[in-house]
Amino acid sequence: MSVPYPRILLLATLGLALVGCGGPADPNSPEGKRQAAFKQFLSHSEPMNGMLNEQLPFDGETFAAHAEGLAELVEAPWEHFPEPGDSKQRNATLPEVWSQPEDWQQAIDRYRSAVTDLVAVTRQGVETPEQVADAMAAVRSSCRSCHEGYRR
Numbered sequence: 001m002s003v004p005y006p007r008i009l010l011l012a013t014l015g016l017a018l019v020g021c022g023g024p025a026d027p028n029s030p031e032g033k034r035q036a037a038f039k040q041f042l043s044h045s046e047p048m049n050g051m052l053n054e055q056l057p058f059d060g061e062t063f064a065a066h067a068e069g070l071a072e073l074v075e076a077p078w079e080h081f082p083e084p085g086d087s088k089q090r091n092a093t094l095p096e097v098w099s100q101p102e103d104w105q106q107a108i109d110r111y112r113s114a115v116t117d118l119v120a121v122t123r124q125g126v127e128t129p130e131q132v133a134d135a136m137a138a139v140r141s142s143c144r145s146c147h148e149g150y151r152r
């Protein structure tokens, strides 16, 4: 019995080639620009969530500064969602962004208003995690629900 090694190898190589051909998105492409914007979202939300999870020490001023960071970036990704056309850039956006544009806008609105509410709280001065927990939970849930509907 001959084990079809070459074929397995060929398939493995093909598989790698398929995965590899994505590579990181070109940073100048719309896909690359929106992914960079989302990474910046994360650079603020991650420490904020860490402070509320007790993974990081809670510091009200730092928390408030990250809330300002989220507010500054709140519009950053959305202009970088043109119809994909024949773009082959690696990306995780579902086609519903373009096929259900009104729902997509609602998901953006929900996020925008959650961030606005959060900043309204943090601008009053932050002393305790309890002051910001609900507002941050609303932000988190708006990130998550958009990902559930529009991200692979």
Ligand code: HEC
Pocket: 031, 034, 035, 036, 038, 039, 041, 042, 045, 090, 091, 092, 093, 094, 104, 107, 108, 111, 139, 140, 142, 143, 144, 146, 147, 150, 151
């Ligand atoms: C209105 C929808 C929406 C909201 C709100 C949203 N995201 Fe996303 N996010 C997406 C989509 C769509 C992608 C996939 C982008 C792509 O690869 O084309 C994505 C991708 C990402 C990525 C991966 C970026 C990469 O390097 O590929 C991260 C990280 C991320 N989002 C974090 C967040 C965080 C944190 C929040 C909230 C603070 C958030 N997102 C809010 C839609 C959203």
